[in-house]
Amino acid sequence: MNTPSFLQNEAIRNLQLLEEANLRRQQRLVTPLSNGRCLVNGRELYDFSSNDYLGFSQHPEVISAAVRAIQEYGVGSRASMLVSGWSPVHQLLKERICELEQTESALLFSSGYAACQGSISAIIDENDIVFCERNNHACLVDGCRLSNAKFRVYRSERLEILERELMKNASFPKRWIVTETVFGMDATIAPMDELIELAEKYDAYIICDEAHASGVYGSRGAGIISRFYDDFTIPPDIVERRVPIRIGTLSKAFGSQGGFVAGSPELIELLWNRAKTAMFSTALSIPACAAAARAIQLLMEDTKNLPEKLRNRAALFRSHLMEDKFYVFGEPDNPIIPVLVEDPKLVIKMADDLKRAGFLVAAIRPPTVPRGTSRLRISLNANFSIDDLELLRTAMNKARDGKNAK
Ligand SMILES: Cc1ncc(COP(=O)(O)O)c(C=O)c1O
Incomplete structure (x- = not known):
């Protein structure tokens, strides 16, 4: 391949810099x-x-679910979900996610990255303000930036600063807080109870990414937010109001591939119509859906x-x-x-x-x-x-x- 010399030299120079560091x-x-x-x-x-926290990527039942689905429907989804890429396996996976997350609806994405970036940028309006946790994964930061809302970084250890900012920015139409529930690099848990209290006090909304919490925390492995529904330390209506959507990935504890957003039917339908990473991308592949659906079922039926x-x-x-x-x-x-x-x-x-x-x-x-x-x-x-x-x-x-x- 004949790469233009300026590009080739630039690549070599940058690789050298990376090597030196x-x-x-x-x-x-x-x-x-x-x-x-x-x-x-x-x-x-x-x-x-x-x-692959639970080893599901190699689980015989997860593998055979993927194989059976391929035999029945083929491999690729052939089109975006809005055109003709939404198959019975996609429907099955959606139902499993709703069961696990205890929500009425859910939307699938081709990766957790696409779920975070696409849903956050679609939901947050450019006139809003968004507070993004300092250690958030790149896809959450991208989603916040792409929304064109006013962007602020906060630290979970300094919530008094976040509180001051929420107070100071009361005039924005909406205030959003975006956080991972378990930070994938530091292995810490976000202070969700305090964040929900702040959101309730200052009329803000939280979007959280349960990528590293699904399959690990919560009584059914449904993640950190599900713990509030189990132990009622915060009334469920407040949790529901302040954390209207939860984002997850199917590529970690569920051993497959893909991402999802769980929420109300109206919010999910809006995302169908607005989240570019879902609308303009081929639907999640058939085996990935079938494998994830089986893994979620195994988790929900897990007696051990x-x-x-x-x-x-x-x-x-x-x-x-x-x-x-x-x-x-x-x-x-x-x-x-x-x-x-x-x-x-x-x-x-x-x-x-x-x-x-x-x-x-x-x-x-x-x-x-x-x-x-x-x-x-x-x-x-x-x-x-x-x-x-x-x-x-x-x-x-x-x-x-x-x-x-x-
Ligand atoms: C917190 C978090 N969110 C999202 C993602 C992206 O998920 P996926 O690998 O399914 O694209 C990752 C992946 O490392 C992650 O750590």
């Missing part, structure tokens, strides 16, 4: 295997890097309480790493376990050492996280045994002491 990313070929393992360069590794098992394992493992004097942060029982390393070069070295010892762990560096906070991001899968976790613990200690290195 230890921020150049490499593509890696990973073959997923069952039981939380994977193959990298022909070696079998424990995969502690995926978001997989989410609780996952959280218990996470709490135990986190406490062991802390005993070993690793700087671990986040919610005690969150399956994402960030271990602070600070230096981007060192985090790559530790991840390489862990790989040599048989463990795939993500090394996270800026710009994904702020400078000076490079980290190993260990992500648990409910199928890992306590013995598996002990093996990783030993390897972590050796990696820190440079003993896994050849």
